[in-house]
Amino acid sequence: MNYFSSNFTLGILGGGQLGKMLLYETRKYDIATKVLDPSAEAPCKIACNTFVQGDLMDYETVYNFGKDVDVLTFEIEGVNVEALEKLENEAVKVYPSSKTLRYIQSKAVQKQFYKDHQIPTAAFILFKDKYSLQEALVRKELHYPFVWKSATGGYDGKGVNIIRDAEDLIPLAEGECIAEKLIPFKNELAVIVARSVSGEIKTYPVVEMEFHHTANQVEYVLCPARIDNAVTEKAREVAMKVSKAFEHVGLLAVELFQTEDDDIIVNEVAPRPHNSGHYSIEASYTNQFEQHLRAILDLPLGNTDSKVAGIMVNLVGAEGHTGQVVYKNIEKIMAMPGVTPHIYGKKETRPYRKMGHVTIVNEDITEARKIAEEVKDSIQVVSSS
Amino acid sequence: MNYFSSNFTLGILGGGQLGKMLLYETRKYDIATKVLDPSAEAPCKIACNTFVQGDLMDYETVYNFGKDVDVLTFEIEGVNVEALEKLENEAVKVYPSSKTLRYIQSKAVQKQFYKDHQIPTAAFILFKDKYSLQEALVRKELHYPFVWKSATGGYDGKGVNIIRDAEDLIPLAEGECIAEKLIPFKNELAVIVARSVSGEIKTYPVVEMEFHHTANQVEYVLCPARIDNAVTEKAREVAMKVSKAFEHVGLLAVELFQTEDDDIIVNEVAPRPHNSGHYSIEASYTNQFEQHLRAILDLPLGNTDSKVAGIMVNLVGAEGHTGQVVYKNIEKIMAMPGVTPHIYGKKETRPYRKMGHVTIVNEDITEARKIAEEVKDSIQVVSSS
Numbered sequence: 208m209n210y211f212s213s214n215f216t217l218g219i220l221g222g223g224q225l226g227k228m229l230l231y232e233t234r235k236y237d238i239a240t241k242v243l244d245p246s247a248e249a250p251c252k253i254a255c256n257t258f259v260q261g262d263l264m265d266y267e268t269v270y271n272f273g274k275d276v277d278v279l280t281f282e283i284e285g286v287n288v289e290a291l292e293k294l295e296n297e298a299v300k301v302y303p304s305s306k307t308l309r310y311i312q313s314k315a316v317q318k319q320f321y322k323d324h325q326i327p328t329a330a331f332i333l334f335k336d337k338y339s340l341q342e343a344l345v346r347k348e349l350h351y352p353f354v355w356k357s358a359t360g361g362y363d364g365k366g367v368n369i370i371r372d373a374e375d376l377i378p379l380a381e382g383e384c385i386a387e388k389l390i391p392f393k394n395e396l397a398v399i400v401a402r403s404v405s406g407e408i409k410t411y412p413v414v415e416m417e418f419h420h421t422a423n424q425v426e427y428v429l430c431p432a433r434i435d436n437a438v439t440e441k442a443r444e445v446a447m448k449v450s451k452a453f454e455h456v457g458l459l460a461v462e463l464f465q466t467e468d469d470d471i472i473v474n475e476v477a478p479r480p481h482n483s484g485h486y487s488i489e490a491s492y493t494n495q496f497e498q499h500l501r502a503i504l505d506l507p508l509g510n511t512d513s514k515v516a517g518i519m520v521n522l523v524g525a526e527g528h529t530g531q532v533v534y535k536n537i538e539k540i541m542a543m544p545g546v547t548p549h550i551y552g553k554k555e556t557r558p559y560r561k562m563g564h565v566t567i568v569n570e571d572i573t574e575a576r577k578i579a580e581e582v583k584d585s586i587q588v589v590s591s592s
Numbered sequence: 593m594n595y596f597s598s599n600f601t602l603g604i605l606g607g608g609q610l611g612k613m614l615l616y617e618t619r620k621y622d623i624a625t626k627v628l629d630p631s632a633e634a635p636c637k638i639a640c641n642t643f644v645q646g647d648l649m650d651y652e653t654v655y656n657f658g659k660d661v662d663v664l665t666f667e668i669e670g671v672n673v674e675a676l677e678k679l680e681n682e683a684v685k686v687y688p689s690s691k692t693l694r695y696i697q698s699k700a701v702q703k704q705f706y707k708d709h710q711i712p713t714a715a716f717i718l719f720k721d722k723y724s725l726q727e728a729l730v731r732k733e734l735h736y737p738f739v740w741k742s743a744t745g746g747y748d749g750k751g752v753n754i755i756r757d758a759e760d761l762i763p764l765a766e767g768e769c770i771a772e773k774l775i776p777f778k779n780e781l782a783v784i785v786a787r788s789v790s791g792e793i794k795t796y797p798v799v800e801m802e803f804h805h806t807a808n809q810v811e812y813v814l815c816p817a818r819i820d821n822a823v824t825e826k827a828r829e830v831a832m833k834v835s836k837a838f839e840h841v842g843l844l845a846v847e848l849f850q851t852e853d854d855d856i857i858v859n860e861v862a863p864r865p866h867n868s869g870h871y872s873i874e875a876s877y878t879n880q881f882e883q884h885l886r887a888i889l890d891l892p893l894g895n896t897d898s899k900v901a902g903i904m905v906n907l908v909g910a911e912g913h914t915g916q917v918v919y920k921n922i923e924k925i926m927a928m929p930g931v932t933p934h935i936y937g938k939k940e941t942r943p944y945r946k947m948g949h950v951t952i953v954n955e956d957i958t959e960a961r962k963i964a965e966e967v968k969d970s971i972q973v974v975s976s977s
Contacts, residue, residue, distance in 0.1 A: 507927035542892035
C-alpha cells in the first residue's frame with residue numbers, strides 16, 4: 208500500500224494534542240489526514256488535510272466520517288463504538304479495533320478482562336450503582352479503605368478516589384463503579400507497547416511517574432524509571448502480555464504499580480499514544496506518535512530505545528487563572544540546556560487544563576531531574592487579563 | 593513579546609521543504625504563520641495558518657505579504673530584496689536582513705565580502721560576462737584548470753563547473769561569473785551557525801559531505817565529520833567569524849573545504865536552514881529549524897550538541913522517471929534501526945528532484961554509515977506509471 212504523497216487517507220477521531228502530535232508525523236511522511244473534533248479551535252485544525260467539526264459520540268457523524276477513509280484511528284476513547292463496528296463490517300480498517308475499545312472504555316469491563324486473562328491487577332468488586340456499594344459496606348462485604356473508580360468517564364485523575372471513611376463517599380458520582388483493593392505501592396510506572404497489524408510487537412523502556420500529592424495529576428514522567436532491572440523486565444513483560452491479550456493494534460499505554468514486594472500489577476490502560484510517552488519525541492529513537500503510525504499502517508516498528516534520558520513535565524493552567532493564555536517565563540526555561548516546551552494551541556487557559564508540556568533531555572537522569580524542577584518552578588500558565 | 597498562542601504572526605517567504613520543516617517547529621510552539629509561495633502545491637500549504645500563492649521575486653507581492661506580519665523570514669534566497677528593504681524601513685523585523693541577503697545573493701559579491709573581511713576563501717577573478725572570461729584566458733591572465741561559478745542563480749550544484757580545457761567552456765551560461773582557483777581538498781565540510789537578534793551565537797558540530805562523483809550533488813552528510821579535533825575547531829571558528837561579519841540573524845550554513853594542508857577555506861554560504869543540517873532533527877539536542885526560530889525571535893539559543901551520530905541521505909528522483917511519485921522499498925528501509933524517512937510532499941518526481949531525505953542515527957558513526965549505504969542501495973524514487 209502506498210501511503211506517501213498518494214491518495215491514501217488516514218482518519219483520526221479526536222483533534223486534541225495527541226492528534227496534533229500524530230500530525231507532526233503524518234506531515235513528515237506526507238500522509239493525507241482527515242480529523243473529526245467537536246471544537247472549531249481544535250489543536251489539529253491546522254496540519255491535517257481536511258478538518259470536520261462534529262460530535263465524536265454521534266453514530267451518524269462518526270460513521271459518515273469514517274466511511275471514505277482507508278484507515279481510521281482515534282486519539283480519545285470517547286467515540287461512538289457502534290459506528291466503528293459498522294465501519295469494520297464495511298471493510299474500513301479501524302485500529303485499534305472496536306472490540307479492543309469495548310474492553311477498555313469501561314473500567315469495570317477492563318478489570319474483568321485482566322482477571323479473565325490472568326493479568327495481575329488489584330482485586331475488585333463491581334457495583335451497578337453507588338447504593339449497592341454503600342450496601343456492601345453496611346453488610347461488611349467491603350471494607351475501608353478502598354479505591355473507588357467510576358466505570359466510565361474518568362480522565363486526568365478524575366473519577367478515581369481513595370475512600371477512607373463514610374465522609375469520603377459523599378462527593379462520589381452515582382452510577383456504575385468498582386471498589387478496588389488499596390494496595391500500597393513503591394512506584395507508579397508506565398510501559399508503552401506498540402503492536403502492528405501483523406503482530407510485530409515492541410515495548411518502550413519503563414517510565415516512572417511522580418504524582419502531585421493532592422490533585423492526582425502527574426508532575427514528572429521520567430525515562431528511564433529509577434528502578435531495578437528485574438522490575439523493569441517484569442513491567443515490560445506484563446505490558447506486552449496485556450497488548451497481546453487485547454490483540455491490540457497501535458499504541459497501548461499500560462499504567463502499572465510496583466508493589467512493596469516488587470510485584471507488578473496493572474492499574475489501567477489507554478489504547479492510544481499517552482502523556483507518559485511524550486518524552487519520546489526528544490529522547491527516543493522512534494517517538495510514540497511515529498510508532499503508532501507505523502503500527503496501524505503495518506509498517507515495520509522502529510527502535511524503542513532511548514538516545515538520552517528524558518523527563519516530561521506537564522504545563523497545566525494555574526489556579527485562579529481563566530482566559531487568554533500567557534506562558535510566563537517560557538523564555539527563561541528555553542535558556543536551560545535540553546529543554547523543549549510544547550504548546551498545544553489551546554487559546555484559553557483554565558485551572559488544571561492541560562495546555563502543553565516541557566521535555567528535558569540529558570545524558571544523565573539525575574541532572575535532568577534537577578533541571579526539570581527548575582522548569583517547574585519557573586514556568587507558569589496564566590491568563591493575560 | 594508573546595509569541596505562543598497569541599496574535600503574533602511569523603511570515604515565511606518560500607513554501608518548500610525548508611519552510612515545511614520550519615512549520616514543524618511553529619506548530620510545536622503554536623506560533624501563527626503566513627507563507628508565500630508561487631506553487632499551489634507547495635509543501636508548506638498545510639500546517640501554516642495562512643497560505644498565499646504569489647511570486648517571490650515580485651516587489652508588490654512581497655511587500656504586501658510582509659507588511660502585516662510581525663517578523664519576516666525566508667527559506668529561499670530568491671526573493672525580492674527591495675521589498676524586504678522597504679519593509680525594514682517600515683519597522684517590520686526582517687531576519688536575516690536585506691543587507692545580509694544582498695551580500696549573499698550574488699556569488700561575486702559574496703566572494704568579495706570574504707576578501708574584504710579576511711575570511712579565508714579560494715582566490716578568484718570576477719568577470720562581467722563569459723566573453724571577458726574567455727578574453728582573460730587568451731591573455732593568459734587566467735589559466736586552466738579553474739572553477740567557473742555563475743554569479744547568480746546557482747543551486748543544488750548547478751551553476752558551478754570545473755573547467756579543465758576550452759571544450760568545458762562551451763556549455764557555460766552567459767552572464768556575470770567568477771573564476772575561482774581550483775584548490776585540491778581533503779574534505780567538503782559544513783558548519784551551521786545560529787546567531788540571535790541579541791547576538792547570542794552558537795555553532796553546530798562540523799558535518800562532512802560526501803559527494804556524488806558526477807552530478808555534483810551530496811550523497812551523504814555525516815555528523816560528526818570524521819576529521820581531527822584541530823580541524824573541527826578551526827572550521828567552527830571560521831564559520832562563527834563569517835556569521836559575525838555578516839551580522840547575520842538566524843541560521844547560516846557555511847560550506848567549507850579542508851585543504852590538503854588542513855587549512856579551512858570558505859566555499860559559500862546559505863542564509864537559512866540547510867540540507868547539511870537536516871540530520872539535526874533526529875540527532876541534535878536542538879534541530880536547526882527550531883534554532884532558526886529561536887534566533888529570529890530573539891529567544892535563547894538551544895544546545896547544538898548531538899545526542900547521537902547522524903547521517904543524512906537525500907532522496908532524489910531517479911533518472912528516467914517523471915510522474916506521480918512512488919517511494920519504492922521505503923518499507924524495507926523503515927525496518928532498519930535508526931532510520932527515518934522524510935517525505936517533502938512533492939507529488940511529482942523528476943530526475944534529480946529533491947523529494948525527501950532519510951536520516952540514519954546511531955551511537956556509532958561507522959555503523960550509521962553502513963546502514964546509510966544499505967538505505968541508499970534500497971530506496972528508489974520512481975514514478976507510478
